[in-house]
Amino acid sequence: MKLVQFGAGNIGRSFIGQLFSRAGYEVVFADVVPEVIRLLNERRRYRVEIKDDPPGTIWVENVRAVDGRDRDQVVAELTTADIAGTAVGPAALPHLFPVIAAALRARREQGRGPLDIILCENLRGAAATVREGVAALLPGDFPLDESLGLVETSIGKMVPIMTAAQRAADPLAVHAEAYNTLICDARGFRGPIPNVPGLDPKQNMRAYVDRKSFIHNLGHAITAYVGYVCDPRMVYLWEAVERPDVREVAEGAMWESARALIREYPEEFTEANQREHIEDLLRRFANRALGDTIFRVGRDLPRKLSPEDRLVGALRLGLRHGLSAPNTLLGIAAALHFRAVDEEGRLHPADAQFVEEWIPQGPEKILTGVCALNPDVPAEAACIHEVTAAYHRLGSGAGL
Numbered sequence: 001m002k003l004v005q006f007g008a009g010n011i012g013r014s015f016i017g018q019l020f021s022r023a024g025y026e027v028v029f030a031d032v033v034p035e036v037i038r039l040l041n042e043r044r045r046y047r048v049e050i051k052d053d054p055p056g057t058i059w060v061e062n063v064r065a066v067d068g069r070d071r072d073q074v075v076a077e078l079t080t081a082d083i084a085g086t087a088v089g090p091a092a093l094p095h096l097f098p099v100i101a102a103a104l105r106a107r108r109e110q111g112r113g114p115l116d117i118i119l120c121e122n123l124r125g126a127a128a129t130v131r132e133g134v135a136a137l138l139p140g141d142f143p144l145d146e147s148l149g150l151v152e153t154s155i156g157k158m159v160p161i162m163t164a165a166q167r168a169a170d171p172l173a174v175h176a177e178a179y180n181t182l183i184c185d186a187r188g189f190r191g192p193i194p195n196v197p198g199l200d201p202k203q204n205m206r207a208y209v210d211r212k213s214f215i216h217n218l219g220h221a222i223t224a225y226v227g228y229v230c231d232p233r234m235v236y237l238w239e240a241v242e243r244p245d246v247r248e249v250a251e252g253a254m255w256e257s258a259r260a261l262i263r264e265y266p267e268e269f270t271e272a273n274q275r276e277h278i279e280d281l282l283r284r285f286a287n288r289a290l291g292d293t294i295f296r297v298g299r300d301l302p303r304k305l306s307p308e309d310r311l312v313g314a315l316r317l318g319l320r321h322g323l324s325a326p327n328t329l330l331g332i333a334a335a336l337h338f339r340a341v342d343e344e345g346r347l348h349p350a351d352a353q354f355v356e357e358w359i360p361q362g363p364e365k366i367l368t369g370v371c372a373l374n375p376d377v378p379a380e381a382a383c384i385h386e387v388t389a390a391y392h393r394l395g396s397g398a399g400l
Contacts, residue, residue: 001025004077006096007087008036008065010159011120014048014176016085021060023196028077030068039172040065046172051160051289056178071099078103079110083194087120094133101137104147114190116149118182124209124308127152127188149190152205154183154212158284160292163343177290183208207265214257214317215274216281217310222331223250223285224298229334229394237297241286245400250285252327253314254278260318295340299348305335307372319379329383330400332371333390336363363391 003020005012008029017027031037040046041064050056066073078084078099086096100117107115119126127150135144159176166173186193186201193201202208220237226249227240240246258274284290304310311332318325339355341347347355358366367373367387373380394400 001082002028002077002080004028004030004074004081004084005087006030006068006085007089007092008033008040009087010174010176011087011155011157012085013046013060013172014159014174015155015157015180015182016087016118016120017063018048018058018060019180019182019196019198020083020085020194021062022058023194025062025082025196027060027063028081029063029065030074030077031065032068034067035171037065037067043172046174047170049173049175050178051175051291052178052287053289055289068095071102074099075102075106078115079106079112081115083116083118083191085118085120090121090123090126093121093123093126093130097130097133097137100130100148101134104134104138104142104144108143108147114147114149116151116189116191118151118153118184120153120155120182122155126150127185146190149188151188152185152209154205154208156181156183156212156216158287158290158292160290161296175290177284177287179284183212204265204268207261207268210264210317211261211269211277213310214261214314215254215277218257218314218328218331219250219254219278219281220285220297221304221310222253222328222334223247224294224340225331225334225338226250226400228294228298228340229337230400232339234294236288237292237294238286238288238290240294241282247282249327249330249400251278251282253325253331254281256318256323256325256328257314260314260321260323263321263323264317293340295342295348298335298338298340300350301335301338301354302350302370305332305366305370311335312371312373315383319383326386329386330390332367333363333387333394336366336387336391337394363388 003025005017005027008031021027029040044063045059045061048058066077130150157179162175180198181200182198183200183202185205186203223240226246227234230246234240262269315325315328364384367384373384375381375384
């Protein structure tokens with residue numbers, strides 16, 4: 001059995017490659033970093049350091065790599081693969097469409113079965129995006145729906161940024177938490193669902209994508225933003241979670257989303273299973289061994305404040321169900337004050353641009369221009385007013 005994994009980065013190595021290797025698959029990474037390709041082929045294994053309680057080390061065996069820029073080699077590997085995965089990021093995803101299309105042609109010519117691709121991308125509608133891109137490169141009569149399975153996922157595994165020194169010591173090593181469940185879309189598969197421990201297929205994938213964004217991602221981000229406002233010197237996420245005032249806001253916001261999700265997906269979510277999920281997340285956020293930083297969790301404000309993302313997307317869901325979200329609004333206000341820097345003392349590039357272009361215009365302009373809240377809709381106008389008031393209150397040092 002063989003998995004072709006596009007992207008040998010943190011998620012590719014710590015999660016997808018690790019799960020399938022432990023299930024007996026040969027894992028072939030397609031990547032574009034020469035050193036990573038060379039080391040994977042020399043060593044044929046790498047280690048995942050589990051930063052949790054208890055700590056541990058997982059050796060991921062039976063791996064190799066091909067250069068993702070070598071089209072013929074990648075197509076050859078994909079043609080004979082049992083399954084594939086991607087973890088390359090939304091910007092790089094279109095570069096995969098030509099090799100996927102070529103491999104589907106070759107598989108059909110050779111009488112091979114469908115190719116399922118597990119999409120581990122932070123992109124809503126990833127399956128539709130890939131399908132459209134691949135379809136444009138194939139004849140109109142090509143049986144795409146029966147030849148290509150596109151399996152969306154909800155990636156809950158937290159993988160911190162490693163320091164430059166850690167990366168230099170072993171470029172293949174990766175740090176991660178112990179959590180090892182890959183929620184995926186059962187309806188996306190065209191072939192049999194692989195028997196891989198940790199793979200958790202769901203029939204209603206949209207519910208779990210929304211849960212990941214509006215509880216996990218939202219709670220993570222608000223912890224970072226409120227933690228930063230309370231103490232800009234704070235470095236680690238666990239420091240924020242251990243502050244009762246920060247935890248109260250983050251947990252409150254997570255519950256605001258949870259109540260909205262229970263109303264949106266009553267067949268999937270209950271107060272009991274949402275409570276279990278939120279308590280587990282807060283425990284994981286507080287993991288000191290993971291060393292996750294305020295900077296990593298909060299960075300990229302334009303994306304995290306966009307209309308469909310974790311903060312405003314959760315707010316909109318609650319508004320549709322007539323629910324208030326004071327903690328979420330406070331988290332959005334805190335995000336506008338976020339200026340955390342990396343270990344070199346630099347803002348994330350997107351944040352530097354955001355601070356330069358948007359902050360001088362004031363919170364109302366940001367809430368309408370970046371978050372796309374509509375001041376002509378009474379409920380959204382009330383949110384704009386409340387966030388603006390909270391923004392000025394936080395800026396004055398008056399506290400939460």
